[in-house]
Amino acid sequence: QTYKFAVVPKAMNNPFFDVARDGCLKRAKELGNVECIYKGPIEHEPATQAQIIQDFITQKVDGLAISVADVAAMTKSIDAATAAGIPVITFDADAPGSKRIAYIGTNNKDFGLALGKQLAQLRPEGGKYAIVSGGPGAKNLAERVDGVRESLKGTKWVEVQGSPTFCNDDSALAIQQMSDLRTATPDLGAIVPIGGWPMFAPEGYKAFVNKNKKDIDAGKFTLVVADTLKMQLELLRDGYSNALTGQRPFEMGEKSMDTLLAIKKGQKVPEVIYTGLDLVTKDNVAQLLK
Amino acid sequence: MASTGATPVLELTGIGKEFGAIRALHGVDMHVHPGEVVGLMGDNGAGKSTLVKIIAGNFRPTHGEVRFDGNAVHFYRPIDARAVGIEVVYQDLALADNLTAAANVFLGRELTRKFGPIALLDHKAMASRALKLFGELRSETRPDDLVKQMSGGQRQAVAIARTRLSNAKLVMMDEPTAAISVRQVEQVLSLIHRLKEQGVAVMLISHRMPDVFAVCDRVVVMRRGEKRADKAIHDTSPEEVTALITGAKEAA
Amino acid sequence: MASTGATPVLELTGIGKEFGAIRALHGVDMHVHPGEVVGLMGDNGAGKSTLVKIIAGNFRPTHGEVRFDGNAVHFYRPIDARAVGIEVVYQDLALADNLTAAANVFLGRELTRKFGPIALLDHKAMASRALKLFGELRSETRPDDLVKQMSGGQRQAVAIARTRLSNAKLVMMDEPTAAISVRQVEQVLSLIHRLKEQGVAVMLISHRMPDVFAVCDRVVVMRRGEKRADKAIHDTSPEEVTALITGAKEAA
Amino acid sequence: MMTLPLENPISFTNIGRIRWWQRGIFASQTGYVLLALVVLMIVMHFASPYFFTQGNMQNVAKNFSFIAIATLGITFVIITGGIDLSVGSMMCFSAMITSMVMVELSAPGSHFVHLAADGKTVVANVPGLILLISVLAGLCTAFIVGLVNGFCIAMLGLSPFVTTLGMLSIVRGLAYVVSNGRGSFPGGPDADYFYALTSGDVLGVPAPFIYLVILAVVMAVVLHHTSFGRHVFALGGNEKAAELTGIPVVRVKIEVYVICALAAGLQGIIISGWLGSAPANMATSYELNVIAAAVIGGANLAGGLGGPLGAIVGCVLLEVIRNGLVLAQVNSYWQQTLVGVIIILAVLVDRIRSRMT
Amino acid sequence: MMTLPLENPISFTNIGRIRWWQRGIFASQTGYVLLALVVLMIVMHFASPYFFTQGNMQNVAKNFSFIAIATLGITFVIITGGIDLSVGSMMCFSAMITSMVMVELSAPGSHFVHLAADGKTVVANVPGLILLISVLAGLCTAFIVGLVNGFCIAMLGLSPFVTTLGMLSIVRGLAYVVSNGRGSFPGGPDADYFYALTSGDVLGVPAPFIYLVILAVVMAVVLHHTSFGRHVFALGGNEKAAELTGIPVVRVKIEVYVICALAAGLQGIIISGWLGSAPANMATSYELNVIAAAVIGGANLAGGLGGPLGAIVGCVLLEVIRNGLVLAQVNSYWQQTLVGVIIILAVLVDRIRSRMT
Ligand SMILES: Nc1ncnc2c1ncn2[C@@H]1O[C@H](COP(=O)(O)OP(=O)(O)OP(=O)(O)O)[C@@H](O)[C@H]1O
Ligand SMILES: Nc1ncnc2c1ncn2[C@@H]1O[C@H](COP(=O)(O)OP(=O)(O)OP(=O)(O)O)[C@@H](O)[C@H]1O
Numbered sequence A: 001q002t003y004k005f006a007v008v009p010k011a012m013n014n015p016f017f018d019v020a021r022d023g024c025l026k027r028a029k030e031l032g033n034v035e036c037i038y039k040g041p042i043e044h045e046p047a048t049q050a051q052i053i054q055d056f057i058t059q060k061v062d063g064l065a066i067s068v069a070d071v072a073a074m075t076k077s078i079d080a081a082t083a084a085g086i087p088v089i090t091f092d093a094d095a096p097g098s099k100r101i102a103y104i105g106t107n108n109k110d111f112g113l114a115l116g117k118q119l120a121q122l123r124p125e126g127g128k129y130a131i132v133s134g135g136p137g138a139k140n141l142a143e144r145v146d147g148v149r150e151s152l153k154g155t156k157w158v159e160v161q162g163s164p165t166f167c168n169d170d171s172a173l174a175i176q177q178m179s180d181l182r183t184a185t186p187d188l189g190a191i192v193p194i195g196g197w198p199m200f201a202p203e204g205y206k207a208f209v210n211k212n213k214k215d216i217d218a219g220k221f222t223l224v225v226a227d228t229l230k231m232q233l234e235l236l237r238d239g240y241s242n243a244l245t246g247q248r249p250f251e252m253g254e255k256s257m258d259t260l261l262a263i264k265k266g267q268k269v270p271e272v273i274y275t276g277l278d279l280v281t282k283d284n285v286a287q288l289l290k
Numbered sequence B, C: 001m002a003s004t005g006a007t008p009v010l011e012l013t014g015i016g017k018e019f020g021a022i023r024a025l026h027g028v029d030m031h032v033h034p035g036e037v038v039g040l041m042g043d044n045g046a047g048k049s050t051l052v053k054i055i056a057g058n059f060r061p062t063h064g065e066v067r068f069d070g071n072a073v074h075f076y077r078p079i080d081a082r083a084v085g086i087e088v089v090y091q092d093l094a095l096a097d098n099l100t101a102a103a104n105v106f107l108g109r110e111l112t113r114k115f116g117p118i119a120l121l122d123h124k125a126m127a128s129r130a131l132k133l134f135g136e137l138r139s140e141t142r143p144d145d146l147v148k149q150m151s152g153g154q155r156q157a158v159a160i161a162r163t164r165l166s167n168a169k170l171v172m173m174d175e176p177t178a179a180i181s182v183r184q185v186e187q188v189l190s191l192i193h194r195l196k197e198q199g200v201a202v203m204l205i206s207h208r209m210p211d212v213f214a215v216c217d218r219v220v221v222m223r224r225g226e227k228r229a230d231k232a233i234h235d236t237s238p239e240e241v242t243a244l245i246t247g248a249k250e251a252a
Numbered sequence D, E: 001m002m003t004l005p006l007e008n009p010i011s012f013t014n015i016g017r018i019r020w021w022q023r024g025i026f027a028s029q030t031g032y033v034l035l036a037l038v039v040l041m042i043v044m045h046f047a048s049p050y051f052f053t054q055g056n057m058q059n060v061a062k063n064f065s066f067i068a069i070a071t072l073g074i075t076f077v078i079i080t081g082g083i084d085l086s087v088g089s090m091m092c093f094s095a096m097i098t099s100m101v102m103v104e105l106s107a108p109g110s111h112f113v114h115l116a117a118d119g120k121t122v123v124a125n126v127p128g129l130i131l132l133i134s135v136l137a138g139l140c141t142a143f144i145v146g147l148v149n150g151f152c153i154a155m156l157g158l159s160p161f162v163t164t165l166g167m168l169s170i171v172r173g174l175a176y177v178v179s180n181g182r183g184s185f186p187g188g189p190d191a192d193y194f195y196a197l198t199s200g201d202v203l204g205v206p207a208p209f210i211y212l213v214i215l216a217v218v219m220a221v222v223l224h225h226t227s228f229g230r231h232v233f234a235l236g237g238n239e240k241a242a243e244l245t246g247i248p249v250v251r252v253k254i255e256v257y258v259i260c261a262l263a264a265g266l267q268g269i270i271i272s273g274w275l276g277s278a279p280a281n282m283a284t285s286y287e288l289n290v291i292a293a294a295v296i297g298g299a300n301l302a303g304g305l306g307g308p309l310g311a312i313v314g315c316v317l318l319e320v321i322r323n324g325l326v327l328a329q330v331n332s333y334w335q336q337t338l339v340g341v342i343i344i345l346a347v348l349v350d351r352i353r354s355r356m357t
């Protein structure tokens, strides 16, 4: 018997979910009896995601893996799907109060804490820092911001006014904002983008870094960036950032398929599966790039 | 003839209007009495339509004062002028192309029927009333046709029909007969006669000398924004007026 | 007078046009010879402008055939008609309000100067040529003013000036004198005379009886989409034509 | 005024009868898009067996009602020749205010909810009052935004595009500010009424659909049988003429933008009831969908044309495309391309008409 | 034709001289928005001492050039009274095609790159050829999309809004399809030329800014000194009249949409050069910014008005607002609100003019 599992990302225009999708597709192919349908709203917009879930319920797919765009909204949809007999798991972003069977992903608070900790370790002497975030409405990003702030609370790092800036997942805008932040506060000690957006535009990012190369080499300006896509690792290797903290979206995709299949087969699955974080610096980048 | 003793309905003193560098009007004095038909003539671009638009509250004059019914008035919008009893047939007709002829005639003063608290349009009454008005003008205009699809003359008939709806004190017609056919021209002239009999003041702008001489009591000639002549119709002749319009004669 | 022996420039047979349920034209036959001035008269909504628009390639006829210079023609767009030598002054003038008078006159056939491979507009030449054309019409129209800001008659002068640019074989004027002043009317009539002398055929649509009788060789009367009369000007009288227009007389 | 007796009443000998298929809806873009819609639904039926199931039809009915009410509102604006880009943000902001007020009023200690002796909360007042007040608060916000839009456009004469684009940004920003980016959730004792009224159904018909039908009928009457409606059309046909004939242009314009904002606000409140949440990024970029629906249904951005039926047909078409492509399991990347193709094809059908005349 | 001798040449006695401040730019929205821009820049100077630093000015110059070229293109469309919503998608798709072709051609074994004996790749052909071909490929794609837009709008008579909205979806979908959602990166031996041409600078002036200035000058000449430009304006002023006076309306319209698509394509390619990548979500919803910039700068969506200077002023204004608010360290939630407020205020300045006449 073959199963049709639908994977619903928060937004299809985010490269992060492309990696998760690739994980799903690869795993589905390996499993053989699983088909992975990848479909979500183009932009991060909860109502559209809810409508798409409805359509999958109508279509009677065999399982749903959802990256939750809005907890309250999705709780209703998840419960509706469960009522229709479709098992639901969440990945990347959770809806803890819902009837979802399992969550696969990272703890975003921990993610933020890790980013902060990396910065504190690299530059214990402290300074001014700014955060670049994606969209003001995304809960997981808000948690990361909280994490960063919390872990830097006891240190000598202080956040500048106007941080975080929101780039709406737009790479060009993220880099423009980083330049502006640096111009606004010339003694800015660090920028922490809590998503990989600026590095998704490698040339623009390099141009920005090259302008500030002197300060970076002198240890006066530090870049700790979230996510560990291949291009980001290469940039780190080439000295364009000081540290990266990454989730494992590919694994999230793979595990989603495994978990849904296990549920279908009546096996018991753990309720929360953390895929873990990768903490990358110059020292271990080569190993991750392998 | 006009009762020159009574207060004029309309009195203009020193009206001037500039559009940037163009001096469209300059120091125009004029008055119109109730029941008087005044012809306003002048070359193209002499400022006739501009004058009408100032009186109708469409533009505000740069200089001068407008008095209506004895009081100084300042119209900020056309609706203000309409409220005191000024009706205008504009040269560009002011029609909403996407509406029917009947709807255009009644624009801004639709007939409604009350259904409890709600006033709904009385389509039938408007259509039949409009048909009657077009009939009076001898115009073959169908009330339910869209104005967009109408011929030039039919459009003009719609614009003229509008002025018949209210009890105006002053009716200004800016070239009302330009596009209409012989038979309707007669009707418009007889309409002006009837207005006059009812004591309504009429200002007729036209390039058609015979029409002006047929209905007007007085003729005012404009040239390049200035008033050049203001004569009772029996004191002048078409030849003189033509000479004044073209500038062959400077003033009279 | 017209050389009735030669082939007509324009020959219409059985032209019909329906707009939905409105039969705007029905079975119209007509011909115009080179150097002939034909007056087209009729009540409002008789179908005159529709006929002009069909000849000008603006509408396609529902029935019938148009022959130009002896050949059957099918105009798909106005530009096709213009290409064979038909010039039209439209009743609604067809002006682009946001351009200057000079730009409007030369619309679609701008004067340019070559700079190597690039042809740039020759603003000066167009302005001076336009000024001359307006002068010929005795119209106080400034070439560099925007048409938007112009008076009704100035706009009409711009539309008329256009026809003077090309060597047309047939010029159709749909109420060219409706909005213009006495003096310019004379100029338009003399313009028609000059066109006639040059062997150009002219079709004049007008509601002004004296104008038609002053310049036309022949008058065609339309009523409710049908041709009711087609007479040489010296075989008829204004009274007869009026009767035909209003329907008092059925046909002649 | 006295009327002349007519010697011979005018008759129109050259006017035939307009055949039924040359009149009304059959001669309008709305009619032809409706035709395209029917064709599309038949195609979808063959593409997916689930399409015509009762459950899916209910879904479709609900989903399209979600943008249709806002589309009715914007249709007024489009008929006057204006545009309103702030509807998406407005939907979000109204929904957010409503649920924030609902939660606020439901907090123990407010004027509406008291603590009983046993520590449980007790609603002190009439049931439903909290709901009523919070919905009114949401609509009030919409009213104010609509008023500001209308004021800038009608009184100050700013371009509708720029004004409402600015307002899009302002309103969305305010939604972030008031919720601190977090969004809000309806809550308190009246939340259940709220959910029943927004996502419940009556005999299988979703509640939003019922509201939609009622509003559409009201709109049809207002547009075609009241002076206000007449003035709206006149404004779109020739604003200058409308001004000259004494139509209160400024007032009508302001009213139109207020109606649009109110419709968007109501729409947002209904959506938030269905979602059970008013997230801060709700309805992002819905303005394009809403305008597209109106235009596809036959409203003309140049003004003077449009109506409720067209608005609804446009919304149904967009929803059927969206829903159908998911059901038909088209590759999601191709889906987006197909959505575009079908939108263009649907309006292309209308060209058959111009070819036929 | 023969001309009558004039007995007395026409003179205009009631025409004064138009003062310099009543003419040209000083009497246009562009001029007043420029004024607003200057005021805004002064305010920003006091809000942040870093605003007027050389580095920041370079940044601003680069950033606004990023949407300004597309804005020049869409200004043509807007002048004819049309609209093009597909510019954002077009930017992305062209950029993607360019970098994919560049990578493809640079793959060892293609016609352009061979493996030398020692295993290293050798460019066999003229340096820069790969770059040229790939940029042409990107522009070609844009050309085709523009042609389809133009065809649907001019020949089939579809509404520009609906057509280009459909195209927005189609083109974005295709970008996802060809890249499988992953985006693409310029690569190969010519990538360095590419980066130099797109993100390099000449004597401190960013390259995109230079392209922009050149294109703006060309556009000014085309609009005001060629028949084509004249026809574009005539189309926007009165399409019916344009048709009647024998302007090839269909051709002009198609050309205008092609120009717009090409400008957007070029813009996208330049951006991708600066980014070093052509992500599939690049330039999402930039269409609204681009249209807003044109409209703020004085183009009129009703047609007949607009120009390159206005387009640039609009873009600079938007960029200064964005940059300035970050520099002034305004709270991010309030930023969005302020952007909207400033946009509205900027066009409000233009009302001074109507008050003054
Ligand atoms: N809105 C405007 N802006 C600038 N100039 C204008 C405007 N309206 C009119 N003018 C100018 O003012 C002058 C007078 O125009 P007006 O329309 O009053 O003439 P008119 O006497 O009605 O002519 P006609 O007999 O041709 O209708 C003209 O030179 C015209 O160009
Ligand atoms: N586009 C159209 N659609 C529908 N009906 C039309 C259209 N154009 C004209 N008509 C109708 O056709 C008839 C003839 O109109 P036309 O404009 O030819 O009249 P006309 O003889 O030029 O009148 P006028 O002297 O008033 O200019 C009218 O009844 C008019 O309503």
Ligand SMILES: [Mg+2]
Residues within 6 Å of the ligand: B048, B049, B050, B091, B174, C151, C152, C153
């Ligand atoms: Mg006039």
Ligand SMILES: [Mg+2]
Residues within 6 Å of the ligand: B151, B152, B153, C048, C049, C050, C091, C174
């Ligand atoms: Mg006519």
